[in-house]
Amino acid sequence: MEKPHILQVGPYPEWDEAPLQSAFTVHRYFDAADKSAFLSSVGPQVRAIATRGELGAARSMIDACPNLEIVSVYGVGYDAVDLAACREKGIRVTNTPDVLTNDVADLGVAMMLCQSRGMISAERWVQDGSWAAKGLFPLKRRVWGRRAGILGLGRIGFAVAKRLQAFDMDIAYSGPAAKPYAEGMEFISDPVALAARSDFLFVTLAASAATRHIVGRDVLAALGDEGMLINIARASNIDEEALLEALETRTLGSAALDVFEGEPKLNPRFLKLDNVLLQPHHASGTIETRKAMGKLVRDNLAAHFAGRDLPTPVL
Structure with missing residues (x-):
């Protein structure tokens, strides 16, 4: 046959x-x-x-x-x-x-930790001799006990939430409706309101016409100059121009991104920023x-x- x-x-x-x-x-x-x-x-x-x-x-x-x-x-x-x-x-x-759920959730949490504690720049601090020449690395921000928002509490979003619970974080989420399995998490239907009460905002939404650019200027402004955006979903869920402007003007504190419009040829403006962690779309990238x-x-x-x-x- x-x-x-x-x-x-x-x-x-x-x-x-x-x-x-x-x-x-x-x-x-x-x-x-x-x-x-x-x-x-x-x-x-x-x-x-x-x-x-x-x-x-x-x-x-x-x-x-x-x-x-x-x-x-x-x-x-x-x-x-x-x-x-x-x-x-x-x-x-x-x-x-x-x-792929657990590996994607692992990388999202790792990105949060890495960016919040400045691990990439801290390694450079050691490698380039700054530790010996300049002394202690500049202080960064803690993760445990802070507020996390999850935009889209599907399989991956819920896996992220379970990991964040181990850090005693105050977790809220947004989506079309409240989830019966989201015990101990606050449901906030409006993404802007979710961002306003979050120190870390995870984007774990499936991409669709309805979610395109759901993270726009209003969400980024609400997340604020001390907030961090973590995207392990699809680039189209974020207004990339608005994100770049927010990072460049520091109206958004920082971002950790695994996906980009036009990848792998991402916007070169990202490469000039010191407040963004860039990853090569490898959240599911384990053997x-x-x-x-x-x-x-x-x-x-x-x-x-x-x-x-x-x-x-x-x-």
């Missing part, structure tokens, strides 16, 4: 490439010099798209694959997949939730989690072609 043809949009780690190529006939879109011609050539054979969260699948790609049945996303975010096109054509969509994500991509594809229920459907 002929193996199903799939379109692979971006590269995966080697441990995922081999089993994917063993189970399917793989057409590597990212290797094609002329991507439009490549899609025209292989598109009619393609029954599945294997992609990454930030790469997604645009309508033009979906239209070029008239026999497409499923889009399997390597990542929890699927905002870059044209869901409207998939709905119109009856195409299934899956992602890889849960398996264990990436192996689990790759397996879940393949499990969804295998289930679809075997006529079984999809493990983690979005559509």
Whole structure:
């Protein structure tokens, strides 16, 4: 029996490439010099798209694959997949939730600690001889016992909250509605009000048209000149121009960011700031989690072609 043809949009780690190529006939879109011609050539054979969260699948790609049945996303975010096109054509969509939740939450908390205690600049203080020449490192701000706000208390937001409880932090959250599992946390529906009562504001929202730029000038102003913004979700949830202005003028105290518009080519203004911690979109970047994500991509594809229920459907 002929193996199903799939379109692979971006590269995966080697441990995922081999089993994917063993189970399917793989057409590597990212290797094609002329991507439009490549899609025209292989598109009619393609029954599945294997992609990454930030790469997604645009309508033009979906239209070029008239026999497409499923889009399997390597990542929890699927905002870059044209869901409207998939709905119109009856195409299934899956992602890889849960398996990356704890690693993403770990990095978010680590970023908060690192930025609040100045660990990057403190290491430079040692490395460049400032400790010996100038004495003690400048004092920074504590984390424990302070106020944290979580914008979006889904899987990742709740995992962040559980970690923050170990620091005896005063935790509040915002979202469409209060969560029954959020015991001991205050629900604040308005993101501006949440920011106003927060020393640290974590952005853990799924991205959508409704959440685009939900963190704008008003939220940043409410967070204030001693507040810290931590984004481990999607760049589109933040008005990046407003964020840069707030950091440059120090109307926002600091930020710790794992995602950016146009990444990896982020706005060079970020590189001139001393009050932002920059990370290369690697919150789920552990060997264990990436192996689990790759397996879940393949499990969804295998289930679809075997006529079984999809493990983690979005559509």
